[in-house]
Amino acid sequence: MKVKLLFICCILGFQQIIFAQDTLKLNVAEAEKLFVANNYQLLLAKYEIEQAKADVITAKLFDNPEIxxxxxxxxxxxxxxxxxxxxxxxxxxxxxxLFKLAGKRNKSIKLANTAVKLEEFE
Structure with a gap:
């Protein structure tokens, strides 16, 4: 009798484990938010865009004198x-x-802006 009772308890315990359901429910907006927040390639692309914008700021600066x-x-x-x-x-x-001649500074600024647009398109 004790063996049958133990056997029935084990079967009921395993049945609850087998038929347990996931209770997580997401809508499309929440799923997209989690995808964007946890997708490392998208995060990397966002930081590459920021780096390209920093390169534009650097291109606008004049060279420092060397002493x-x-x-x-x-x-x-x-x-x-x-x-x-x-x-x-x-x-x-x-x-x-160092003095840049022939519009090199303006051309480097335009080149950096083009790099920003390419990063955004990627």
């Missing part, structure tokens, strides 16, 4: 460190600025 300074660390003649006097020290300072 370099060179100083003699140790003067063997006077046996002093970091000597920058005109009489015995050695140092050199340079400033250079």
């Amino acid at each position: 370099s300074h060179e100083n003699l660390f140790y003067n063997h003649e006077t046996k002093r460190f970091l000597e920058t006097s005109f009489a015995t020290g050695q140092f050199s300072t340079q400033i250079s600025q």
Whole structure:
């Protein structure tokens, strides 16, 4: 009797597991929202568009000047460190600025805008 009762309980337990139903219900708008939020390729494409827009901003900027300074660390003649006097020290300072000619800056801005449109179309 106990064996039959145990057997019936096991069958009822397995029957509930087998016939359990999924209770998740979504409408089309919620499913689309979950798809867009969890689709990594779409997220990557969105960030590529943002990167292309950042490239447009970068193309609009002018090049920074380059400044370099060179100083003699140790003067063997006077046996002093970091000597920058005109009489015995050695140092050199340079400033250079890159100028783009023939409308290269405007063409690079247009090229960056075209890259944004291509990314959006993808």
